Amino acid sequence: MMFLLGVLCVLCVWSPATLTGGLGSTPNTIPRKTVPVSSNGGRLFREEGVWNYTTMLLREDLNMLILGAREAIFALDLDDITVKKAKVYWPVTNKEQKVCSNKGKDAANDCKNYIKILHKRNDDRMYVCGTKAFIPTCDYMSYADGNLILEGKQEDGKGKCPFDPSQRYTSEMVDGVLYSATSMNFRGSEPVMMRSSEESIRTEFASTWLNEPNFIHMAHIREGDSTPEGDDDKIYLFFSETAVEYDSYTKVDVSRIARVCKGDLGGLRTLQRKWTSFLKARLDCPIPNNNLPLLVQDVFHLCPGNWTTCVFYAVFTSQLDSFQYSAVCAYKIEDIQTVFSKGKFKAPVTVETSFVKWVMYSGDVPDPRPGACIDNNARRMGFTSSLDLPDKTLQFIKDKPLMDQAVKASEEKPLLVKRGTAFTRIVVATATALNGTSHQVMFIGTKSGSVLKAVNYDGEMVIMEEIQLFEPSEPVKILRISNTKLYVGSEVGVVQLSISECGRYHKCLDCVLARDPYCGWDLNADKCSTINSTHRTRTSTMIQSLSDGDARRCPQTDDSKSVSVSFLHDNTVKLWCQPYSNLAQVQWQLNGQPIKASNTFQILSDSLMIFNASEDTSGHYTCSSVERNYTTQHVAYDLKICKKENTLVAIVVVLSLILAVLVIWNLCKGHLSLPFCHSRVKDTANVCEQSLYENQPPEHKLASPTENMNSNNNHVNVQRHSSSRETDRLSSTVGSSGQISLKYRDGESEI
Incomplete structure (x- = not known):
């Protein structure tokens, strides 16, 4: 026994290591573009x-987001959530608190x-529920005037809304009737899972049905729409729970999918x-060696x-924080239907009088099939509702609601692992591409x-963008989408984004290599534009290549302009170059020769x-990036050393200018006098003052000395103080060694 536990521990420790160089490090899990909060183009409420x-x-009928x-x-404007149209408070009372x-x-x-x-009701009113200080309460709400x-x-x-605000829950309004999954009591x-109606129906309080x-x-x-079997609508429930079927000395959680029939009325005697x-099955999203x-x-x-085309997209995370992988898996409705309608059941078997083991049930299955909806086959047998089902069928499903077979992901692998x-x-x-696909x-x-924007092209997953939303960062708690907008909710606020922000791609190459199905390069407008029906009728003027990012039709751009940069000897210089893409490889050249790290x-x-x-480091620098074999030059620099003789000349010129400014200012203020005009110094000062007064616009003229002596004195003091600060600023550009600091900060030049 101890040996088996030891092997299990070794496997748990070994598994993450085997994945380190695998799925998580593949290039297609790196977002091509990282969009910071400052440039995400979103609106925050x-x-x-x-x-x-x-x-x-x-509420698209009202053009509102009810939040x-x-x-x-x-009630926020659906096109601009910063526009608040209405608000209602629903606080708790002091007694409830x-x-x-x-x-x-x-x-x-x-x-x-x-x-x-x-939820929106059939009468256009809304049904709203809140935790209400651990006394869950519901009410009706309308929007008028x-x-x-x-x-x-x-x-x-109770049973509709959670008691605890941190507890996960879910609900759905179906033809005016609320279906919900939460806890029925204060302790959770x-x-x-229940339906709130005149025929209220719920799950059993049993670990075989729902286990934590x-x-x-x-x-x-x-x-139930247009099905030849005369089947019923289904309500599907996704959740995770502690598994009852695994032989383990610790709790193991698993993901589940369950379903019930919309027309289920419960049993007559059993399962009243x-x-x-109610049937449930394990939801499988496989990661190798996990x-x-x-x-x-x-x-x-x-x-x-129609309903046969439905696909469920699900996101998954690891159970252990130390093994941080996330995945997206997709599930086809036909695969889910097959497991529930044709799969085997699991059954509990008692081992050694105390231990219960769950195994595949190999005995006879009652007819009608346990867990099946009332369909044409059941009606032919005389069962028109669930109240007519025999106790044998009902007792079977009461004891054995778990399917043996798991629901497999499409292609039996994740769409994305990160x-x-x-x-x-x-x-x-x-999204409909330029070619109509x-x-x-x-x-x-x-x-x-953040929000990742991703698409799968024939098995190749491309993450086009990672858009940062909150600063400081906050976990995304809810996502909703309309035809053109994405709404992202968190603890601190809501952000509205456009689902097709093609303006982020400023160059043709950047636009095409993004492989965004919403965007294409418009040759006539010379910009990246959102694909519309007009573009699809004149594809010759648009460039879009989703399968392989073919940008050969992009026009050539002139990147010959250079930035001149001077630097001091033995200084540290930083030349900036930001590529368009996180997937691009940056290449630097000096005078046409590649630069290697040294x-x-x-x-x-x-x-x-x-x-x-x-x-030796002077010369012509170019920075280019290479993505999918396309090279783009981003910037060029002409780097020149600032020689000592040039530095000394510059220092002399600056000092001369400073001296000239000081002399002129002191002459105007009468602080200095020239030998040949000593007697007119005072007049000169008055002329300077008068000239300054006369050059002001009428509405901004200073008071003349004769009109307001105090005002004039204040003006002189301000001018003297300001000039003193300017002198200090100019003087500080010259170092103690007599050299001028050009873009010099802490021994580093940044360009």
């Missing part, structure tokens, strides 16, 4: 004193009302007011056509407060450092 902007409802935060709900605090919760943070559920109005028809939110020990789950996502798929169609399964963090489903980044959320949009573009939120030259990602610069 936040309000002083309000936190937790983590619930969103897109739920802590004790506040906002005190009761919550007396139960051991943090009054300042936990005992608030965190808005967690926002420029105001958000809570109707005050409060309902018990009674997890439940983290609920992630819920999706309604209309499988419980789901008769012993612990990755855990699902978010799911987004996309259905380009090391060192924790994925948190995902949304997917369909469709591509699914993924926007992936991260724990470090004691004199250090090549950095964005610059070239020259140490102890001398006559």
Whole structure:
């Protein structure tokens, strides 16, 4: 036994090492372009004193983003979220906060009302629920005459909304009925998936159904539409939980997908007011040499056509912080359907009177099939609803809701694996390229407060951009997408981004090599533009190459201009060069010859450092980058040493100018007099004062000496003080050794 434990420990320690040079270091996991907060082109909404902007409802019919935060709900303009159209507060009372605090919760943070559920109803009203100081409560809300109005028809939110604001949950409004997955009690020990209606249905309180789950996502798929089997719509639930089927001495969490039938009414005797169609299976997102399964963090489903085309995109992270890998896997609806409708079941078997082992069930399966919806086959057998199902079928599903087979990812591998980044959320949009082909573009939120924009081209994953959103960084808590905009929520605020920011690509080569399906280089406009229907009708004037980044049609650009730079002997010089792409290889040349790293030259990602610069380091420098065999020159420098005789001449000229300025100023003020005009010094000063007065615009003229003596004195004092500071500034440019410092700071010149 101890030997087996030792082997397991060795495997756990060995696995990350085997991956170090593998998936996480492949070039396609490096974002091609990193976009800082200052240039992301986004709009930020936040309000002083309000936190937790983590619930969103897109009301495109109202052109509004309904945003739920802590004790506040906002209506923002969908095109510009900085425009606040309405706001309503929903705070807790002092009594509710005190009761919550007396139960051991943090009054300042936990005992608030965190808005967690926002759904549009069939009557255009909205259903909203909040944690309400660990007393979950729901209400109805409407928008009228420029105001958000809570109707005050409060309902018990248990089973709909979480008690704890930090607890994961999910919900979906299906034809006016709320489906939810959360906890039923204060302690969070009674997890439940339920339908809130006149025929309220929920899961069993049993570890075989839900075992310490983290609920992630819920999706309604209309499988009942135009199906020859007469099947029912399905509600799919994604979550992670502690596995019951693994033989382990410690808890092992796994990712799951479960489903129920929309028309499920529960059983007549067995499973009364419980789901008769609840089935669950393991969700597999494989990483080579990884012993612990990755855990699902978010799911987004996309259905380009009818329900048979639906694909679920899910982001996963490692269970261990020390093994930081994230992945994206995709799952086809037909593969999920096959596991639930045709797969084998798992069953618990008692071993040695105490230990329960889960194995594949090989016995007879009752008919109708356990967990199946009422379809044409069931109706032919006389079962028109779940209330008609026999106890044998219901008892089977009550004891054995777990499928033996896992739901496999498409191609049985991840679309994307990235090391060192924790994925948190995902949304997917369909982009139509210049040639009319469709591509699914993924926007992936991260724990470090950025969004990755990525697309898969025939198995090759390309991360076009990593867009930084918050400064300081904040984890992305929610993502929502419209036709043209992306909305990113966090604890501190919401950012709105354009999903096609083609203006970031300033050169043709940069635009084409980005391989962004939204963007192409417009030869007529000489800029990178968003592809539209007009461009697709005149493809000869647009350049876009998504499969291989072919930029041979890009016009040649003139990069002959150089920047002249002078430096002092033995100085350190820094020449800047920022390539367009993180995937580009930077190349420096001196007088046409490649520069190699040495004691004199250090090549950095964005610059070239020259140490102890001398006559030998003078010359013509060029910086170019190479990406996909295309070379782009970014900048050129002509570097010249500043010789001693030139330095001395410059010092003499500067000192002469300073001396001349001081003499003229003192003459005007009467502090000095010339031998041939000693008697007129005072008159000269008066002339200077008068000239200064007369040259002012009327609205800005200074008071004349005769009009306001005090004002004149103040003016003279200000002028003297200002000139003194100017003299000090000019004097400070000359060092104690008599040399002039040219762009010299701490022994380094930066260009």
